[in-house]
Structure formats: C-alpha cells, structure tokens
Amino acid sequence: MSSTDRDRILSEFIDAWNAGRRPDVDDYLARAEERERGELADALMAFLRFAPTPEYSDEALAEIRADPIVAPALAAAGERAGLLPTLFVRLRARLGMSNADIAGELVSSLSLPGDRAAKTEAYLGRLERGELEPSRISGRVFDALARLFGVPRAELEGAGDLGSWTMPAATPAFRAEDDAAKAAAPHLDLLAEGLATPGSAGRDEVDDLFLGGR
Amino acid sequence: MPFEPDHVLLGRFVDAHERGDLAVAATYWERLAVNNFDRVKNTVKGFRFSPGGPGIPPDEHGSAASEAFLRVIAMSAGFRKRETGRFYAALATCVEHACQDFGRKELRHQRRSAGSLDQRYEPDGDAGPYDAALAAYDADLRRQSKDALDEEASRQDAERLVAWGIAQIKNDNHREVLELTYLEKLSGQAIADRLGIEPNNVYKRRERGVLELERILREQH
Numbered sequence: 001m002s003s004t005d006r007d008r009i010l011s012e013f014i015d016a017w018n019a020g021r022r023p024d025v026d027d028y029l030a031r032a033e034e035r036e037r038g039e040l041a042d043a044l045m046a047f048l049r050f051a052p053t054p055e056y057s058d059e060a061l062a063e064i065r066a067d068p069i070v071a072p073a074l075a076a077a078g079e080r081a082g083l084l085p086t087l088f089v090r091l092r093a094r095l096g097m098s099n100a101d102i103a104g105e106l107v108s109s110l111s112l113p114g115d116r117a118a119k120t121e122a123y124l125g126r127l128e129r130g131e132l133e134p135s136r137i138s139g140r141v142f143d144a145l146a147r148l149f150g151v152p153r154a155e156l157e158g159a160g161d162l163g164s165w166t167m168p169a170a171t172p173a174f175r176a177e178d179d180a181a182k183a184a185a186p187h188l189d190l191l192a193e194g195l196a197t198p199g200s201a202g203r204d205e206v207d208d209l210f211l212g213g214r
Numbered sequence: 215m216p217f218e219p220d221h222v223l224l225g226r227f228v229d230a231h232e233r234g235d236l237a238v239a240a241t242y243w244e245r246l247a248v249n250n251f252d253r254v255k256n257t258v259k260g261f262r263f264s265p266g267g268p269g270i271p272p273d274e275h276g277s278a279a280s281e282a283f284l285r286v287i288a289m290s291a292g293f294r295k296r297e298t299g300r301f302y303a304a305l306a307t308c309v310e311h312a313c314q315d316f317g318r319k320e321l322r323h324q325r326r327s328a329g330s331l332d333q334r335y336e337p338d339g340d341a342g343p344y345d346a347a348l349a350a351y352d353a354d355l356r357r358q359s360k361d362a363l364d365e366e367a368s369r370q371d372a373e374r375l376v377a378w379g380i381a382q383i384k385n386d387n388h389r390e391v392l393e394l395t396y397l398e399k400l401s402g403q404a405i406a407d408r409l410g411i412e413p414n415n416v417y418k419r420r421e422r423g424v425l426e427l428e429r430i431l432r433e434q435h
Contacts, residue, residue, distance in 0.1 A: 007417035025259040038266030044426035049306040158291025
C-alpha cells in the first residue's frame with residue numbers, strides 16, 4: 001500500500017467522523033495492509049484527540065446511550081455510591097485480584113495489624129455492593145487503592161462523588177398535619193437515646209478508615 | 215434529548231458546579247460523556263503502546279473501553295474548564311492512561327521503551343502530555359488585551375486551543391487544509407474543490423497536518 005492509500009483511508013475516516021456517521025477505527029484499519037496499520041492507527045489517534053465532536057442526530061445519540069458499555073455506566077452513576085463500586089470491581093478484575101488479595105495489600109500499605117485483613121475484606125465487600133458511603137471512606141484508603149490500581153486518587157473519589165449519597169435530591173416541600181410533632185416526639189426521643197448509647201463492639205482503626213470520612 | 219455541542223454542555227456543567235448544583239452538573243457531564251463515547255471507544259481500538267507498535271488485543275477492547283468510559287465519567291470530579299480543547303486534552307490523557315493501565319496486565323513482563331508505560335504515570339500528579347501547550351496557550355491569552363475578546367472571539371472560545379495549535383503550523387498548505395477540516399468540517403472533496411487541488415493532495419496534507427497539530431499540542435514546539 002502506498003502512503004497515498006493510507007492518507008486516503010485517514011481522510012475518509014475524518015469525513016465520516018465530521019459527518020456524524022460514527023466510523024469505527026477497526027473498519028478503517030482493516031482496509032490497510034497489516035504493515036501499515038500501526039502508522040495509520042497513529043494518524044487516526046492524532047486526529048481523534050482533538051477532533052470536533054460531530055453534531056449527532058437524535059437516533060445516533062439514542063444508539064450511543066443504548067450501547068452495552070454506556071447504558072450500564074450511566075445507570076451505575078445514578079446509584080447511591082455512584083460509580084465507585086463498578087469502577088472498583090473493574091479495576092480489581094483487570095489486576096486479577098480478589099477482595100482478599102486487595103485487603104492483604106491494604107493491610108500492608110496502611111500498616112494495619114495482620115489480623116485486620118478479614119475485616120478489611122468485609123468492608124471491601126460492602127464497597128463492592130454499594131453499601132458503603134464513599135464520602136465516609138478515608139483519604140488514606142483512596143490513596144492506597146489508587147497506588148494499587150495505578151489510577152489517580154481523584155478518579156476513584158470522583159467515581160464515588162457522583163452518587164446520591166453525595167448529591168442529595170432536592171428537599172420535598174410538604175405540610176404536616178397539626179398534631180404531627182406531638183405524634184413523632186416519642187419516636188425521636190427513642191432514636192436519640194439509641195444513638196447516644198455506646199455500642200458493645202469496639203471501633204478500631206479499620207472502622208475509622210472506612211467510616212471515619214476523608 | 216437533542217444534541218448540544220460540547221462547549222455548551224461544558225459551560226453549563228461549570229456554571230452548575232459554581233452555584234453548587236452538583237446533581238445538575240452531573241447530568242451535563244453525562245451528556246458530554248455520551249457525546250464523546252465514540253472518541254473513547256475508537257481511541258481504545260486505535261491505541262498503540264508505542265508509535266506504530268502493538269495495541270490492546272481485540273478481545274480486550276470491550277473491557278478496556280468500559281474502564282476508560284467509567285474513568286471519563288469519574289473525571290468530572292476534578293475538571294472545571296469551559297473550553298473543549300482542554301476537555302479533549304484531559305479526555306485523551308484519561309483514556310490513554312486507562313489503555314496503558316490496561317496494558318500493564320499484558321506487558322508487565324516486558325521491558326518498556328521510552329515514552330511507554332513506566333514513564334507516564336505519577337499516582338498523585340495531574341500533569342498531562344498536553345500541559346506544555348496549554349501553558350503556552352495561556353501565556354498567549356494573557357498577552358491579548360481584554361478588548362480583543364469581543365463577542366465573536368467568545369463564540370469561538372470552544373475551538374480556540376485547537377485553532378491556536380493550527381496557527382502554529384508553519385506550512386501554509388497544511389494549515390489551510392486543517393482549518394477547513396477542524397473548524398469548517400469540510401469533506402476532503404469539498405476542500406479539494408475549494409482550494410482547486412486534487413483530492414490526493416488534500417489527503418496528504420491532512421495526514422501530515424493532523425500529525426503535526428497533535429505534536430504541537432503534545433510537545434509545544
């Protein structure tokens with residue numbers, strides 16, 4: 001293939017992109033001879049980095065939103081814990097590690113006693129299931145996970161910040177019945193008493209790391 | 215929801231953040247991510263660990279694109295710029311980092327050459343490969359008088375980083391074709407008709423110009 005053919009394939013990709021026809025890099029690379037694909041890929045990447053986003057049609061946008069990569073990501077972003085559980089599971093899978101493996105690494109990097117690995121693993125399970133409020137997780141845990149996964153800490157924190165735990169919905173306005181305060185008072189007293197009563201289980205440094213906030 | 219350009223969504227995203235409306239900001243960022251999904255997916259497919267070298271194995275493209283797209287959504291936590299050129303630079307950095315991170319699994323036993331895996335990542339740093347160009351661009355902006363930033367210039371803010379990069383290209387023929395490609399979004403045939411040249415010349419100038427523009431923005435010659 002001459003360089004002119006490579007130029008032409010790149011140019012046809014650019015035209016398809018700018019026209020909003022959603023070209024696929026693989027289709028264009030497949031049209032090049034194998035020995036030319038690396039250079040063509042570099043040129044395609046150079047274009048894509050700063051290419052203007054095309055003016056997509058409504059149909060094209062609907063297709064993108066329905067894509068098997070996009071739809072679950074957007075759905076996960078709306079969960080209470082945001083994208084953190086999904087991203088955590090994906091990063092962990094990429095490294096081929098279990099929660100037990102990660103707990104072992106955290107115990108080591110956070111200088112925790114060795115017997116805290118099981119409890120750390122349990123917290124990671126809660127994180128994975130979206131049962132842990134991201135804003136309560138210590139910055140030290142985010143730092144350690146970021147180092148382990150090789151990603152910026154801000155991306156992990158940002159993934160959690162997208163959740164409704166961090167972004168409360170607008171407060172609904174309602175009008176209570178006249179006797180509502182009187183009826184609720186005993187329940188509130190009971191709740192306050194419960195909150196003020198010390199728990200029987202001792203809170204340790206692992207609890208602080210996963211529940212103590214940043 | 216109808217299409218809205220990236221610069222409009224970015225502006226609304228930053229406005230919402232500035233007034234503390236994080237839920238609304240998240241909806242604008244989500245639409246930005248959707249607008250740019252094809253850029254993410256194609257970048258993963260075309261990514262190479264070294265120039266002209268191997269990329270992510272095809273059977274891993276889906277997983278790598280999923281991770282990259284999640285990280286682009288999570289990127290909203292730290293991004294507050296209004297300009298699409300800066301957004302594209304940050305997005306390219308994020309996706310390419312995701313690809314490189316993904317490649318660690320494949321390549322961890324290999325010795326890496328300069329510019330590849332080991333060189334690029336500082337866990338707590340946020341420096342990107344386009345930072346030098348962004349700094350030079352900022353310096354140019356500061357040199358401009360405020361009076362020069364009229365309505366038309368404001369309208370073009372979205373494309374200014376790319377336009378600035380194109381203006382740095384010394385070859386008039388390459389620069390001309392790039393302006394028509396990036397800013398006017400003309401097809402190769404339309405550019406050939408406009409300039410009175412053969413389509414083959416457009417293709418050649420486009421390829422050289424695209425590579426030069428990316429190099430300028432990456433290294434700031």
